Amino acid sequence: MRNRRFFAAFLLVALLVAGVASYYASSHPDGLEYVAGKTGFLDSAEDSPTADSPLADYQTSGVDNERLSGGLAGVVGVLLVLGIAGGLAWGVRRRTPAEETVADDKDEATV
Template sequence: MSRRRFFVVALLVSLLVAGVASYYASSHPDGLEYVAEQTGFIDSAEDSATSDSPLADYQTTGIDDARLSGGVAGVVGVLVMLLLSTGLFWLIRRRDSGDVTHEATHDSRA
């Protein structure tokens, strides 16, 4: 199997899991929040700075269907992480290849 085909299949499986299986995830995804509710100190908690963001609480703002809202949030999360990790990989790879070229040039003069 080619590398490209592997990555396409992996992306499709990730999107499928994020879009479909995310609906079946625990209704208590934040362990600390769940424990705070169970032990009675949840009232002392403050809202996160991102509590009004479009993807807060694993849901998508503006979509009323809970299943669809969670699925869209999961797919967006996968795509954002793909973009961030690809960009980081590209920056690191580019910087490393530039260092190798510089070192090879420097060593050949010696």
């Protein structure tokens, strides 16, 4: 029960940071883009193959409100990472001997 409260609080904080605090992030270019602009090779940059994806440039395509678009992209990103990481962790978790026996019994019953 204690772990569930911790994870629920962690998820809430992550969603708030992604959805609300991300709006207040710096609008200045990142370090690589800044250096490329200073040294004069920014014009030779090519668009990413994912430049037309639904969450490109930290915005959600189809949402006109810039604040809502960025917040929604952050929330979707948090949920995607949580889902992928949680799925991987669940898939590779260690099982207790009792769980392995139940899983083996289910496998034998379906054969």
